[in-house]
Amino acid sequence: xxxxxxxxxxxxxxxxxxxxxxxxxxxxxxxxxxxxxxxxxxxxxxxxxxxxxxxxxxxxxxxxxxxxxxxxxxxxxxxxxxxxxxxxxxxxxxxxxxxxxxxxxxxxxxxxxxxxxxxxxxxxxxxxxxxxxxxxxxxxxxxxxxxxxxxxxxxxxxxxxxxxxxxxxxxxxxxxxxxxxxxxx
Amino acid sequence: xxxxxxxxxxxxxxxxxxxxxxxxxxxxxxxxxxxxxxxxxxxxxxxxxxxxxxxxxxxxxxxxxxxxxxxxxxxxxxxxxxxxxxxxxxxxxxxxxxxxxxxxxxxxxxxxxxxxxxxxxxxxxxxxxxxxxxxxxxxxxxxxxxxxxxxxxxxxxxxxxxxxxxxxxxxxxxxxxxxxxxxxxxxxxxxxxxxxxxxxxxxxxxxxxxxxxxxxxxxxxxxxxxxxxxxxxxxxxxxxxxxxxxxxxxxxxxxxxxxxxxxxxxxxxxxxxxxxxxxxxxxxxxxxxxxxxxxxxxxxxxxxxxxxxxxxxxxxxxxxxxxxxxxxxxxxxxxxxxxxxxxxxxxxxxxxxxxxxxxxxxxxxxxxxxxxxxxxxxxxxxxxxxxxxxxxxxxxxxxxxxxxxxxxxxxxxxxxxxxxxxxxxxxxxxxxxxxxxxxxxxxxxxxxxxxxxxxxxxxxxxxxxxxxxxxxxxxxxxxxxxxxxxxxxxxxxxxxxxxxxxxxxxxxxxxxxxxxxxxxxxxxxxxxxxxxxxxxxxxxxxxxxxxxxxxxxxxxxxxxxxxxxxxxxxxxxxxxxxxxxxxxxxxxxxxxxxxxxxxxxxxxxxxxxxxxxxxxxxxxxxxxxxxxxxxxxxxxxxxxxxxxxxxxxxxxxxxxxxxxxxxxxxxxxxxxxxxxxxxxxxxxxxxxxxxxxxxx
Numbered sequence: 015x016x017x018x019x020x021x022x023x024x025x026x027x028x029x030x031x032x033x034x035x036x037x038x039x040x041x042x043x044x045x046x047x048x049x050x051x052x053x054x055x056x057x058x059x060x061x062x063x064x065x066x067x068x069x070x071x072x073x074x075x076x077x078x079x080x081x082x083x084x085x086x087x088x089x090x091x092x093x094x095x096x097x098x099x100x101x102x103x104x105x106x107x108x109x110x111x112x113x114x115x116x117x118x119x120x121x122x123x124x125x126x127x128x129x130x131x132x133x134x135x136x137x138x139x140x141x142x143x144x145x146x147x148x149x150x151x152x153x154x155x156x157x158x159x160x161x162x163x164x165x166x167x168x169x170x171x172x173x174x175x176x177x178x179x180x181x182x183x184x185x186x187x188x189x190x191x192x193x194x195x196x197x198x199x
Numbered sequence: 200x201x202x203x204x205x206x207x208x209x210x211x212x213x214x215x216x217x218x219x220x221x222x223x224x225x226x227x228x229x230x231x232x233x234x235x236x237x238x239x240x241x242x243x244x245x246x247x248x249x250x251x252x253x254x255x256x257x258x259x260x261x262x263x264x265x266x267x268x269x270x271x272x273x274x275x276x277x278x279x280x281x282x283x284x285x286x287x288x289x290x291x292x293x294x295x296x297x298x299x300x301x302x303x304x305x306x307x308x309x310x311x312x313x314x315x316x317x318x319x320x321x322x323x324x325x326x327x328x329x330x331x332x333x334x335x336x337x338x339x340x341x342x343x344x345x346x347x348x349x350x351x352x353x354x355x356x357x358x359x360x361x362x363x364x365x366x367x368x369x370x371x372x373x374x375x376x377x378x379x380x381x382x383x384x385x386x387x388x389x390x391x392x393x394x395x396x397x398x399x400x401x402x403x404x405x406x407x408x409x410x411x412x413x414x415x416x417x418x419x420x421x422x423x424x425x426x427x428x429x430x431x432x433x434x435x436x437x438x439x440x441x442x443x444x445x446x447x448x449x450x451x452x453x454x455x456x457x458x459x460x461x462x463x464x465x466x467x468x469x470x471x472x473x474x475x476x477x478x479x480x481x482x483x484x485x486x487x488x489x490x491x492x493x494x495x496x497x498x499x500x501x502x503x504x505x506x507x508x509x510x511x512x513x514x515x516x517x518x519x520x521x522x523x524x525x526x527x528x529x530x531x532x533x534x535x536x537x538x539x540x541x542x543x544x545x546x547x548x549x550x551x552x553x554x555x556x557x558x559x560x561x562x563x564x565x566x567x568x569x570x571x572x573x574x575x576x577x578x579x580x581x582x583x584x585x586x587x588x589x590x591x592x593x594x595x596x597x598x599x600x601x602x603x604x605x606x607x608x609x610x611x612x613x614x615x616x617x618x619x620x621x622x623x624x625x626x627x628x629x630x631x632x633x634x635x636x637x638x639x640x641x642x643x644x645x646x647x648x649x650x651x652x653x654x655x656x657x658x659x660x661x662x663x664x665x666x667x668x669x670x671x672x673x674x675x676x677x678x679x680x681x682x683x684x685x686x687x688x689x690x691x692x693x694x695x696x697x698x699x700x701x702x703x704x705x706x707x708x709x710x711x712x713x714x715x716x717x718x719x720x721x722x723x724x725x726x727x728x729x730x731x732x733x734x735x736x737x738x739x740x741x742x743x744x745x746x747x748x749x750x751x752x753x754x755x756x757x758x759x760x761x762x763x764x765x766x767x768x769x770x771x772x773x774x775x776x777x778x779x780x781x782x783x784x785x786x787x788x789x790x791x792x793x794x795x796x797x798x799x800x801x802x803x804x805x806x807x808x809x810x811x812x813x814x815x816x817x818x819x820x821x822x823x824x825x826x827x828x829x830x831x832x833x834x835x836x837x838x839x840x841x842x843x844x845x846x847x848x849x850x851x852x853x854x855x856x857x858x859x860x861x862x863x864x865x866x867x868x869x870x871x872x873x874x875x876x877x878x879x880x881x882x883x884x885x886x887x888x889x890x891x892x893x894x895x
Contacts, residue, residue, distance in 0.1 A: 037330075039878055041871065047758050048738060051746075054290045057319025065330040068337055068874050069320055071291070073802060073862055077846030081864070085871050090878030103729075103738060105758065106845035107822040116850070141758065142740040148324065 038092035038158040040067045042151065043082065045075045047105035048141050049097035055144030063148040064155045067095070074098065075136075076109035080120045083134060087166045093158045096136040097147065103140060132157045133164060219253040219347045222281040223339060224272055226263035226288035228318055233261075235322035237332045241287065244336045249343050252873075255279055264294050269301040276305035283349065284312040285342040287335065290319045292749075308351035310801070310861065315342035337874050344873030348865040354798035355839070359445040359791050360545030361385060366437055366731075369397020370416065370774055371766025372550035373423050374781030375788075380428035382789050387542055388423065389432045389451055392481065394499035396420050397552055401482060401576065403583035403590070404635065405774055406627040407661035413585070417498045424500035434505055438539065440735050441823075443843065444761025445545045445797055455535035457492075457506035462530035465502030469522035469531065470494065477510045484576040487587030492522050492531075497585065506531075546761050546788040549745060550781060551731060553767040556611030556618070556720040563679045564610065564718055570595040571696060572680055572716045575628055582635045592639050594715055601642050601714035605698045606632050607677045608648040612721030618742065622721035623771040626652045629719040630662060633670040644670045645711060647677045647700055655773070673709070675700040680716050722771040735762050744770045755784040760799065763787060802844030802861045808834045810856035817848035817857060 044050040050071050056063065072078060075098025086094050096117055104110040117136050124134050135154055139147040223245040227233035238259045246257035256279055260268045263286055275281050284307065286298045291314040299309030317335040325331040361384045365376045368390030376386045388395065399405075400420075402412035423429050432451050439450040458469075475491035482495040489495070491511040494504045512519035513533060523531040558566035558574045566572045571594050573581070584590040593600055606629045612622040626648065633644045646665075651672075653659045666672065679699045684692060692712040702709045724743030725731065732739040737757040738746045745764040748756035755763050763784040766777040791797055804825075813833040818826055825841035826848060828834075837848070837857070849857045849864070858864065 039875065041875065051292070051758070054292060054316075054319045057290070057316075057323040060323050062326060063324055065321070065325040065327060065334045068334060068341075069316075070341070070867065070870055070874065072846065072867070073859075074845035074847060077850050077859070077862060079850040079864065079867075082867055082871060085868055086875065089872055089875035091875055099738070102733060105736060105738070106843055106847070107736070109820075109822065109845045109847045112820060112847050112851075140741065141738050141746050 036159070036163060038066055038155060038161075038163070039090065040093040040095060040151070040155060040158060041086040041091040042067050042069050042095040042097055043072055043075065043078050044069055045077075045098040045105070045110070046071055046073045048099035048103065049075075049137075049139045049147060051141035052097075052139040052144045052147040055141065056148040057144075059144055061145050061148040063151040066155045067151045074104070074106050074109045075113040076104075076106065076116075078113055078116065080116065080123075083120060083124075087129070087133075087164060090164075090166065092161070092164045093133045093135070093154060095151075095154060096134075097139055097150075098136075100138045100140055129164070130161055132161060219283045220255045220279065220281050221249070221253045221283040221285060221343055221346060222272065222275050222279065223249065223254050223257040223343065224263050224268075224284070224286045224288075225257070225259040225317075225335075225339070226268070226286065227259060227261045228263075228288060228322075229261060232288070232318050232322045232335075235325060235328055235331045236317060236335045237328065238335075240332055241317075241335050241339060245339050245343070248336075249340060252340075252343050253283065253347055254343055255281065263288050264297050269297070269304075272298065272301045273305035276302065276307050282307065282311060283343075283346045285339060285346050286312065286314045287317045287339050287342065288314060290314075290316045310352040311346065311349050313342045313346040313349065315339060333877065337877055340876045341870040341874030344876075345866045345870035348863060348869045350860075352801045352860055355801045355803065356796050356798055357443070357445040357840075358796050359794065360447075360543055361792050362387065362542070362544045363546045363548065363788055363792075364389065364437070364447070364449055364542065364544040365548045365550060366735075367397070367550035367552055367766065367768070368392070368395030368423075368431075368433065369550060369552045369766055369777070370399045370419075371552070371768075371777040371781035372397070372548065373419050374778045375548045375550060375765055375785040376423055376429050377419065377426065378782050378785030379788060379792075380423075380426045382785075382792075384428060384789070384792055386426075386429045387432060387451075387544065388429055389435050389437055391434075391436055392495065393434050393456070393493075393503075393505040394420075394495050394501070395423060395431065395433060396496075396498075396500070399774060400496060400498075401484065401583070402579050403586070404631060406631040407655070407657045409631070409634070413498065413583075417500075420498065420500040431501055433501060437734065440547070443841075444759075444799070445791075447544050447547060447761065449542050449544060449547075451540050451542060453538045453540065455506075455532075455537055456503060457508070457531060457533055457535045458503050459530045459532050459535075460501070460503045462528045463503045463526075464528055464530075465494075465504075466527060467494070467504070469526050470504055472521045472525045474519065474521060475510055475512055477507075482580075483587055484574065484580050486573075486577050486580055506533075546763065546791060547735065548781070548784045548788070549731070549735060549737070549757075549762065549764045549768050550766040550777075550784075551725050551728070551768045553722040553771065554725050556622075556723050558610055558718045558720050560617060561610055561614075561718075564607065564677070564716070565680045565682075565696075566718055569680065569682055569696060569716075571601075571714060572718060575625070575632070575717060575719045578632055578717045582632070582639075590639070592636055592642075592715075599714070600640050601636075603643040603645070603713040604633075604636050604640075604715045604717065605645045605647060605677075605680075605696075605711065605713040606717045606719060607680070607698070608646065608719050609676065610718040610720045611723070613649060618721055618723065620721075620742070620771065621652060623652070624773045625719040625721060627655070627658055627661070627773070629717075630665045630670075632717055632719070633665050634661075634668065637665075637668050637670065642714070645698070645713065646670055646672045647698065648672060648674060649676055650674075655775070673700060673702050673704075673711075675703045675709075686710065722767060724768070728768075735759070737762050737764070744768070755780050755787060760797075800844070800861065802859065803839050803842045804837045804844065804846065804848050804857050804859050805839075806835050806837050807856045807858065808832065808836075810854050811835055812854050812856070814853065816853060817851050820847050820851055 137150040302312045473490040479489040492506040508514040580586040611617040728743030765780040765784040811834040
């Protein structure tokens with residue numbers, strides 16, 4: 015079923031006239047000490063990368079709760095990147111190794127759900143590797159582009175239904191009298 | 200471009216839902232942000248689209264970090280009753296403190312402020328204005344949805360232990376140690392070699408003033424050695440570091456000297472009587488000798504000798520013991536064992552210095568193969584009056600005075616095969632060599648350079664002086680140093696060295712015969728720099744130089760609180776800069792010691808005992824031993840003094856019983872939702888889409 019929607023959306027993305035071309039949106043989680051610093055350095059050095067990547071700072075890549083990744087996909091991200099210190103260079107000694115274990119496990123779960131492996135990637139960058147981080151962001155965006163949208167959080171008919179229900183719910187709360195009897199029941 | 204003044208007519212949403220009242224402030228940063236991001240559009244978008252999420256005011260200003268910009272935030276907090284602030288400007292590593300301070304002044308808890316980066320992460324890295332503006336809006340939305348979940352916090356206060364650990368006894372470490380000790384606080388100075396002094400103790404003269412290195416260094420060494428507040432740990436290494444700023448526990452391994460330092464008077468008789476003489480590869484750079492029991496140089500601090508068991512006859516064959524028999528105070532202890540001690544310190548200075556580039560790696564220059572090719576360190580020892588030749592400049596045979604000397608710059612530096620960086624000191628060092636050769640011999644001196652880099656005080660004047668003295672400067676990177684004679688006119692040059700170079704000023708290849716070649720080798724990080732960085736919990740570049748907290752504004756602090764760096768550990772630098780960074784690190788530490796305590800970010804994990812099932816999944820995840828299991832109550836607890844706030848346990852807890860301050864699940868999930876808000880086709884429940892009054 016997901017596959018059907020995906021195919022549908024890919025076709026949509028290619029065919030629809032007047033609609034801006036598909037741009038993947040990638041959420042990158044960074045650790046405070048290395049990869050966030052590298053992103054800062056990329057900025058200071060004015061190294062360019064595509065605006066498709068948006069960054070969220072954590073203290074450590076080991077803080078990346080699998081829920082965050084699922085939430086990102088559910089909110090419409092087409093890809094998620096886990097970035098952090100190089101193994102053995104972790105600010106918290108070994109915590110990025112624990113992140114790696116969790117990454118591998120989550121990767122398998124996502125694959126089981128039919129999500130292409132390219133959509134969840136990891137990249138290490140020390141605080142000095144702004145250029146490498148920018149290059150990785152660029153590469154990953156280009157890898158995601160041919161996959162098309164993931165489509166989670168973008169299912170229009172579901173969204174419309176939910177929105178209608180939500181509005182109705184609010185209406186019921188706000189103005190109970192305004193809602194016809196048959197709808198209320 | 201929007202009006203640079205605060206726009207008072209900006210639409211303030213009339214409908215404000217209950218709950219947080221958020222102010223959004225978008226910074227232009229001059230044109231740094233506004234040149235790419237349409238800040239007015241971001242402001243309006245935030246005011247309109249984020250109103251349902253609690254935004255009651257959105258403003259833009261040319262420089263939010265200026266006092267006027269901060270006043271804007273403070274006034275809004277007071278007048279509009281804001282209880283949350285989002286500033287969209289530079290990286291939080293830059294100005295988070297500034298804006299938290301502004302909030303605090305207006306009576307708002309500083310942790311209710313969130314700084315989101317639309318400069319380093321948007322305007323400086325993207326060129327498409329529309330896409331950059333859209334991304335900035337998304338980032339602001341992430342900040343707003345995150346800050347809604349913030350809670351007031353108090354900084355975590357830790358006491359600062361007065362003692363400081365200085366690692367590395369070169370000029371940078373000595374300076375740092377003396378500054379702190381003179382202010383009245385204890386210092387532990389750890390040095391790997393038998394004596395403090397570092398590389399500077401090996402040099403003869405210092406550029407450009409030509410002061411005698413020993414004359415200016417040894418008084419400092421002696422002061423450090425005899426200072427009541429300084430404890431020297433020479434011939435020692437730091438093996439383990441644990442704890443955090445204010446309260447580090449460090450383990451120091453004292454390697455055995457085989458000498459009882461309580462009894463030794465430093466008379467030197469053991470050294471005199473020792474029958475074993477070996478090449479000294481460290482202090483004498485391989486061109487001089489030392490005994491098996493030795494002091495690296497006469498002015499060594501401390502004065503005690505050290506026995507080298509690898510070369511000692513007693514350790515090899517079980518006989519000799521000449522030193523033990525002849526020591527007047529009977530201080531030799533051939534059964535001495537390594538000893539590990541543990542210390543408590545509040546702050547750490549890493550002044551671990553550099554290592555000279557190994558010239559053997561540039562095979563075409565023939566070092567190690569052609570006897571009369573020397574490295575700069577060998578030349579320093581040779582020109583030193585207390586060195587193996589007594590300051591005479593001679594060829595490897597120890598007798599012949601060279602008639603011509605070639606000095607090759609940039610060996611191992613500015614070279615894609617080795618190190619891309621400029622080693623900063625080699626030009627000046629090479630010109631110092633030229634001066635010394637001209638002063639002490641009649642030799643013709645050639646300097647082979649790519650560019651002359653002489654940007655320091657009185658540096659260029661020294662360059663002119665060396666030119667005036669008759670040194671010949673040839674611009675071009677040396678291709679090869681060889682003893683093979685290729686051209687007929689070189690027949691007379693048998694036994695000499697030929698320097699082949701493209702003279703880029705003349706525009707032709709030259710083969711210049713010389714007697715001696717000095718390779719001005721670059722500076723490299725210590726070979727174990729990465730390992731040391733890991734031990735101290737700091738980061739270094741791929742080469743191994745320590746990374747500063749900020750390369751310009753915080754050049755001696757590292758990303759780890761309480762660990763500072765000084766001298767060439769930070770990157771190639773000369774003596775004045777090493778002294779400056781040593782003193783700077785000391786000044787930073789003294790400020791902290793005098794405050795007696797320090798405020799830390801209250802980023803901690805907290806266990807909700809009600810929700811903890813006692814599964815103990817988190818128990819083994821903490822490398823700081825901050826997680827304890829209360830057997831009686833069968834719940835896990837986090838010791839906030841040990842917790843470093845990485846959050847691994849929070850992510851691991853299946854019951855969601857562990858929460859993190861500053862990085863809670865709700866905050867991060869809120870930020871994810873906000874930063875991806877524009878992708879959700881449902882869109883945010885904007886005010887106009889809300890059900891209006893419905894006629895009855």
